[in-house]
């Protein structure tokens with residue numbers, strides 16, 4: 001039996017030509033979902049994985065499969081449906097799964113033969129057996145997998161052109177930030193794979209560099225941290241010879257032993273969601289972890305740096321708390337924290353999230369002709385009506401943030417510091433220059449976006465405020481689980497490192 005697994009491209013973001021620039025290999029990431037699915041597939045199925053981000057193959061010239069499995073983030077959904085339609089016309093059954101299929105079941109189910117919602121580990125064997133018996137169901141519910149018994153992903157099915165391999169060691173996040181799908185999709189409980197399984201799977205990864213896709217590698221509690229230490233110890237002891245990057249919350253910096261072990265196990269850098277410079281903004285996003293009184297972000301970043309790891313900070317523009325000037329303020333804040341690079345994104349309501357419920361309820365989805373408009377839900381387009389920022393203003397804020405943070409003097413200063421501290425000097429410099437050159441690409445993309453979808457916006461923030469006809473009451477402070485005033489003092493106060501003048 002032939003199984004074809006497909007990761008559809010989003011025409012707006014895919015890197016379809018790897019030969020164009022060798023740096024593109026650092027911009028495409030392996031579709032671990034499909035590698036995991038392949039790992040769950042019995043050996044009598046012959047598996048091909050197509051990642052359209054490496055180039056779209058001529059499907060008509062490929063052998064006809066017995067089953068097609070498609071994964072998709074929301075931003076890939078439009079392309080997923082085109083690919084599905086092609087195979088359905090040939091009479092090949094198409095199954096779709098992943099985050100978009102789970103969050104938008106009603107939309108997806110009409111466009112494929114079968115939908116798998118949730119995690120696939122507990123249900124995939126049943127789906128394949130049903131295909132074999134010719135009794136494929138319209139819908140399967142995977143729920144949450146038992147992560148203790150997870151089979152390793154297949155790391156040998158994709159071409160060796162990716163700079164980074166990928167692995168997952170935990171699932172779930174208790175923090176439930178309003179803009180994020182993870183708690184809804186993977187659950188609030190922090191599930192951890194056995195350390196020995198992770199180390200064994202690491203040994204199957206051909207690439208020297210690896211992305212740990214965990215949403216929060218070190219978790220939120222002391223027992224989570226203890227497990228992370230065990231993992232790093234075991235990775236170091238196994239002498240894997242890998243360099244890795246991962247996503248953590250800021251508490252990563254609170255434990256010297258954790259930092260030492262992470263560095264020893266090959267950690268070269270971490271992504272941290274700082275999200276926004278103000279306490280009011282953090283309350284709005286429900287990012288309670290960053291709202292701890294006395295948290296000194298600059299000192300935290302410096303501690304991570306001392307262990308030779310790079311810090312990439314993630315920020316969001318377009319919050320209800322954001323006023324004109326927010327772009328520059330984020331650039332200043334990130335500079336003050338000392339992060340090496342920033343990833344600034346537009347506030348984007350993703351289906352299923354609390355933010356979606358709020359913005360859809362307030363009729364603030366400006367780009368809403370679905371499914372084709374899903375292609376803009378990449379967090380790099382301003383798809384919503386922002387409370388205090390018009391379309392032009394929010395784009396200008398994004399541009400100003402990038403121009404300030406990636407000004408040549410600031411890039412050189414950061415490069416000098418990383419050289420002095422012997423910490424990823426070249427990576428930091430190249431990444432900064434690449435982000436800087438992307439600013440031009442972004443400007444072009446915004447111009448195209450405005451041409452294609454600009455008419456959906458009204459010209460001034462006042463107009464967009466008037467649009468908020470039937471606001472849905474969302475208690476952001478309650479969703480943050482705590483009152484910012486209790487922790488930080490007056491809401492709206494900037495979060496500054498301790499000891500800094502406010």
Ligand code: B12
Nearest residue numbers: 031032033069070071073074075097098116119120181378
């Ligand atoms: C790694 C990652 C990336 C990598 C992508 C690598 C890749 N090609 O897959 C990179 C960095 C490129 C990336 C980019 C983006 N990402 Co991202 N990413 C993740 C992350 C952290 C892990 C995904 C992963 O590998 N999980 C491990 C695998 C094993 O789990 P899984 O994908 O869920 O697959 C399981 C099930 O879903 C199911 N399944 C999945 N597919 C299929 C298919 C079939 C047929 C079946 C039966 C089952 C099935 O089975 C699998 C095993 O259980 C997730 C968060 C998360 N926890 O999922 C966010 C996440 C998927 N990303 C998200 C977003 C928003 C993005 C971006 C749009 C924006 C951004 N800048 O981050 C871009 C998308 C760009 C684009 N192409 O359009 C959102 C998606 C929400 C949504 N509704 O789409 C998530 C959920 C994070 C969040 N905060 O909400 N991302």
Ligand code: SF4
Nearest residue numbers: 173175176177180215
């Ligand atoms: S901490 Fe990260 S993974 Fe967890 S809910 Fe918030 S944004 Fe999502």
